[in-house]
Amino acid sequence: MLHGLDQRTASIYAPVQDQLARVEDKLRSLAETETSPVQPLLKYVTDVGGKRVRPAITLLAAQFHPHDPERPVFMASAVELLHLATLIHDDTVDNSPLRRGRSTVSNTWNPHVAVLFGDYVFATSATFVCDTQNIRVIRRFSETIMELASGQLLEYFNAFDAAQARELYHDRIYRKTASLFCTASESGALLGGAPENEVQALRDYGYNIGMAFQVGDDLLDVQGDASNLGKPVGSDLLNGVLTLPTIMLMERYPNDDLVPALFKDPTDSAKLEKVLEVINNSTILPDCERVVQDYCDKARQAIQDLPDCGPKRSLDDLSSYVISRRR
Amino acid sequence: MLHGLDQRTASIYAPVQDQLARVEDKLRSLAETETSPVQPLLKYVTDVGGKRVRPAITLLAAQFHPHDPERPVFMASAVELLHLATLIHDDTVDNSPLRRGRSTVSNTWNPHVAVLFGDYVFATSATFVCDTQNIRVIRRFSETIMELASGQLLEYFNAFDAAQARELYHDRIYRKTASLFCTASESGALLGGAPENEVQALRDYGYNIGMAFQVGDDLLDVQGDASNLGKPVGSDLLNGVLTLPTIMLMERYPNDDLVPALFKDPTDSAKLEKVLEVINNSTILPDCERVVQDYCDKARQAIQDLPDCGPKRSLDDLSSYVISRRR
Numbered sequence: 171m172l173h174g175l176d177q178r179t180a181s182i183y184a185p186v187q188d189q190l191a192r193v194e195d196k197l198r199s200l201a202e203t204e205t206s207p208v209q210p211l212l213k214y215v216t217d218v219g220g221k222r223v224r225p226a227i228t229l230l231a232a233q234f235h236p237h238d239p240e241r242p243v244f245m246a247s248a249v250e251l252l253h254l255a256t257l258i259h260d261d262t263v264d265n266s267p268l269r270r271g272r273s274t275v276s277n278t279w280n281p282h283v284a285v286l287f288g289d290y291v292f293a294t295s296a297t298f299v300c301d302t303q304n305i306r307v308i309r310r311f312s313e314t315i316m317e318l319a320s321g322q323l324l325e326y327f328n329a330f331d332a333a334q335a336r337e338l339y340h341d342r343i344y345r346k347t348a349s350l351f352c353t354a355s356e357s358g359a360l361l362g363g364a365p366e367n368e369v370q371a372l373r374d375y376g377y378n379i380g381m382a383f384q385v386g387d388d389l390l391d392v393q394g395d396a397s398n399l400g401k402p403v404g405s406d407l408l409n410g411v412l413t414l415p416t417i418m419l420m421e422r423y424p425n426d427d428l429v430p431a432l433f434k435d436p437t438d439s440a441k442l443e444k445v446l447e448v449i450n451n452s453t454i455l456p457d458c459e460r461v462v463q464d465y466c467d468k469a470r471q472a473i474q475d476l477p478d479c480g481p482k483r484s485l486d487d488l489s490s491y492v493i494s495r496r497r
Numbered sequence: 498m499l500h501g502l503d504q505r506t507a508s509i510y511a512p513v514q515d516q517l518a519r520v521e522d523k524l525r526s527l528a529e530t531e532t533s534p535v536q537p538l539l540k541y542v543t544d545v546g547g548k549r550v551r552p553a554i555t556l557l558a559a560q561f562h563p564h565d566p567e568r569p570v571f572m573a574s575a576v577e578l579l580h581l582a583t584l585i586h587d588d589t590v591d592n593s594p595l596r597r598g599r600s601t602v603s604n605t606w607n608p609h610v611a612v613l614f615g616d617y618v619f620a621t622s623a624t625f626v627c628d629t630q631n632i633r634v635i636r637r638f639s640e641t642i643m644e645l646a647s648g649q650l651l652e653y654f655n656a657f658d659a660a661q662a663r664e665l666y667h668d669r670i671y672r673k674t675a676s677l678f679c680t681a682s683e684s685g686a687l688l689g690g691a692p693e694n695e696v697q698a699l700r701d702y703g704y705n706i707g708m709a710f711q712v713g714d715d716l717l718d719v720q721g722d723a724s725n726l727g728k729p730v731g732s733d734l735l736n737g738v739l740t741l742p743t744i745m746l747m748e749r750y751p752n753d754d755l756v757p758a759l760f761k762d763p764t765d766s767a768k769l770e771k772v773l774e775v776i777n778n779s780t781i782l783p784d785c786e787r788v789v790q791d792y793c794d795k796a797r798q799a800i801q802d803l804p805d806c807g808p809k810r811s812l813d814d815l816s817s818y819v820i821s822r823r824r
Binding site: 206288 | 533534535586589590608609610612613614615616617619620621623624626627630632635636639640641642643645646647649650651653654655
């Protein structure tokens with residue numbers, strides 16, 4: 171079992187626990203084989219562990235046909251490393267001192283080091299993908315990095331713009347989050363030797379899980395307990411980032427001026443409190459939770475025709491787990 | 498002829514001028530086909546032109562055997578885009594307001610945008626490499642990004658450490674500069690269908706041209722005219738970066754304390770003036786120029802057994818051009 175996983179996650183990951191352990195080994199061995207001044211940085215980011223949801227999806231999606239087991243392990247390692255690289259740069263541009271209660275690379279070293287080290291980790295993830303020897307997977311991986319970066323750029327450029335439609339929100343969270351989940355499941359399916367219809371089914375699964383994951387995250391920001399989440403409640407709003415609960419608020423009360431007023435003066439904590447209060451006292455939160463539930467239902471439906479087996483049940487269970495997740 | 502190239506460069510590039518024009522088209526079409534808020538950024542960095550030395554080397558290295566002409570064009574575009582991506586991040590971490598007299602992305606927008614947009618350009622370059630359909634080339638490209646990033650990290654971690662040996666300097670400039678030149682020529686040779694011995698010869702050529710290029714750059718920093726270079730003379734020293742002229746200074750006058758004294762107090766302009774004066778009044782500069790010359794000689798020797806033809810003569814001429822270059 172992976173160190174630090176709760177029992178439920180461990181049971182979901184059970185069909186691929188050996189491969190996941192090999193992913194951990196690959197990540198750890200990066201720091202162990204490095205001798206340059208980059209070594210302490212590699213050790214810092216690979217030591218911390220984590221849920222490893224994305225690599226687990228890659229490995230589970232590969233289990234439906236006989237295949238070379240090495241390739242999904244390379245891909246799963248690449249997917250996790252890419253995730254770590256994006257966190258390094260996101261925390262740098264957001265000036266975040268902490269991530270899940272632990273000092274960020276940018277804070278422990280400095281932004282200069284964090285930008286260059288993030289580049290290094292991006293490139294390392296790409297070399298892992300090359301080891302899959304599959305050009306389609308490699309290309310999809312590069313496109314994913316473009317989507318992740320453009321998702322963050324859109325979030326930045328659209329910040330403090332209260333006129334955004336829900337459509338823009340969906341495009342943005344696809345790019346910044348669901349894109350990598352898609353690629354995790356699609357590449358697992360491809361490297362697992364799945365036929366094209368199953369590749370598409372597993373890709374749809376990843377898309378919907380990723381969307382559920384991000385909407386769930388956005389919900390936590392307006393309802394979560396700050397000590398659990400490792401970041402203050404309302405931080406999206408303070409950064410001018412519109413998420414589903416806030417968009418619903420504006421849709422339902424088009425004549426109220428709560429969000430535009432906050433965006434004009436984001437330092438006014440009374441205005442932030444007011445927005446959060448109205449959201450929490452309306453049906454917005456349960457309605458958002460229904461959106462998360464819908465995405466999870468779609469994820470399960472996407473793979474309903476796959477043969478019943480341990481990995482299939484794990485993918486089903488993972489979708490329920492995303493709903494109940496309180497990190 | 499490429500817009501803005503001087504006559505000598507244009508004549509060196511003549512055997513591949515059509516392909517280089519196609520590289521320009523590919524770079525320009527990135528901005529033309531983009532509709533998101535990323536578009537103005539793409540236009541800004543692809544509009545500026547430049548010498549295009551690296552893509553020219555890729556295209557020239559591909560000319561020795563019959564081949565699919567499309568693949569080296571993809572590769573050359575990727576090589577130039579990767580170079581542009583590194584400049585975006587380097588200028589960001591160095592807080593540089595200008596690059597060759599033009600405002601940097603970080604300065605025109607801000608560091609937040611520059612980090613994410615740099616990631617986007619890195620990833621775009623990687624998708625171009627995928628279009629070569631050659632896994633060895635794709636892998637080498639990812640390793641190059643690792644080398645470029647680690648070269649910049651080593652420069653940062655070793656800054657203000659006057660005890661560095663010349664060996665460290667060579668490793669660092671290989672990573673931060675020569676690595677991409679190697680990959681430019683090696684990938685051109687591979688995609689041009691060259692046999693392995695020619696691939697190695699052209700790789701050696703790229704290595705030596707790249708080393709000459711960087712030592713030449715380091716020389717410009719202690720002797721150049723600030724208005725020509727677009728950055729102040731002595732900027733490496735001010736940032737604690739040891740280059741060949743300074744290393745030679747410390748090797749020749751081990752009992753003098755000029756460089757360590759400056760590193761203890763980098764804001765003391767009298768100490769900087771003193772270091773530059775001693776370098777300029779010694780034989781250090783001609784000795785460094787001999788190092789550049791040696792690398793260029795080795796570059797020409799590396800490809801001396803290749804058949805005499807236009808591209809071969811251009812590669813030879815390019816090596817002389819690097820020596821005489823005063824950008």
